[in-house]
Amino acid sequence: MRFRITVESDDTDAPEEIVALCTDATGYYIDPPPPARHRYELRGCSPAGGLARAVAAALDNGSAPLGGLTLRALDRHGEPVEPAWDVWCLTDVRILGAGSAGARGTPVDITIEAVMGGHGAGDGYDEQPEVPEVPPLFSGFALMDRDDEDWGVCRQVALIDKEPEPDVVPLRLLGCELRGPLSAAWESGEDRFELGGVYLASLDRSGVVIDEHWTCLHVDSWVPSPAGTGRVDLTLDVSCDDFRSSAAGTVHEMWWEGPPREPHLWSALSGSERVAWSNATQNNRTARPAPGAPVRATIHLDGRHITDVQGFALALGEAVNGPGGWFGACLGTIDHALGGDWGARPPFTLVWHDHEVARACLGRTPLTYDASPSFAEILAFFAARKVDVVLA
Incomplete structure (x- = not known):
């Protein structure tokens, strides 16, 4: 390469x-390498909602997944400390156990294992402290999931076991002409x-x-x-x-001789490889329509390989602009493409062949931060933009 x-x-x-x-x-x-996983203790907790259910499952099964956890400091009156964006986050949380902090019926101490940081790459939490900072006269922390669902409160957070961070593999570019x-x-x-x-x-x-x-x-x-x-x-x-x-290496090898000349070469790829293929299609100028070019009134979407949202975007890109074509990578960028010179402008008809595959596969995955749209949400998205979808 x-x-x-x-x-x-x-x-x-x-x-x-x-x-x-x-x-x-x-x-x-x-x-x-996988990020370091640290062990924490949430002390003096009154768990609610999904956290309470995960604690109960951990007590029954030895441990239980929780997903992501957000903590926001509370002042002495129990109100969230401003500014609202000043939060502390953990990802990939697993409940390891819970024990009483005192007499029966009082708050519990919850032991967890997690990755320190926010809910996705580049989210701005890379530099957060090892434990949440304690404002003066604070009363504890509000516990929430990433959608701000109330998961209760805790009094204190302690880091009880720290795994070393993985070594970074250096990037070397060789034989460079400067x-x-x-x-x-x-x-x-x-x-x-x-x-x-x-x-x-x-x-x-x-x-x-x-x-x-x-x-x-x-x-x-x-x-x-x-x-x-x-x-x-x-x-x-x-x-x-x-x-x-x-x-990315797998996909770039497939593109080494140039952009694809056949459709569906991405169909056997994994989810992460499909994302890399989508990135490549955005740079594929050979599959971009000329500005002002006439657009078709009917587009046929091959739905045989739409098993995830990446597959939907790749199949749509090929339906509009041919092999290696791009027409967005998510509903937001598809919306942008619908409003410009990308090969299709509403109103038009989209004939979705083998739609049953997408109906069965698309949607959100529990305990992850993948907010992928469901089949019904995609249909509603197109209907709101004057695209007539015919299920075939």
Whole structure:
């Protein structure tokens, strides 16, 4: 695989400036290690709702999954402390047990195991403290799920066992031809170099972008490359690295010879691989309609492989724009595509073949943060936008 780093030009009307073209990489197509799981004790709890049910299940079965847990500080009157966004979160929570904090009928102490942080990548909770900060004269914490359902209150949170954080695998771009500011920094002999915000792209055999991500890059080290005279191997520190996955590697290999020429090549892929395929379709300019091109009045959607929301978006993209075509990745981006020059504008008819597959498979999964729409919600979405769906 080949890779490219570009930076935005000072001239807003000028194209991005290429600062590195690289022939290979290590540590790019890897799955990140699982996050550390810590053990906490929620002391003096009066559990309610889903938390109370999970505690009861844990007492019966030894442990029980809970999902995500949000804590918000309460003042001395038991009211939430402002600002409202000042919360503390745990994910992938499992209840390990509960014991009485005192006499029978008093609040309980609940032992849990969880990953510290918010409910998704890039949600702003990466720097939260190990335990929630205690405001002056506070009375405890309100406990909630991610949808703010009341799960009761607790008096205190204690970290009782901390697992070490996993080692980070460095990203190395190899055989790089340096240009512009990156070349100048190399020539000046700097040990490190802060690139700042850049676009990091994987390229196919012809040098066409398969996938591209904005991130912040810092050159931790660089050495002459055995790939050839004048080429350099870069070891990078990456701020946002959710693009690094084996799923992306699988998809990019499938796109190495160029965009797909046949439909449904994504059908056997896993959910994470389908997401990577969707990312690639967004950069596939060969499957984009020309602005102002006429749109069809009837579109046929092949529903045989719509087993998840990613499959729905990929099948819709191919129905509108052919193999490797994009027409949104979720209802929000599909709504955007419906309002522009993406190959289909309401009103039109969507004939959904083999719709029974989606009817049986789509919808939310308990104890996860996947708010995927159900089959009925997708039909309502189209109806509100003057798209006549015919179930075939």
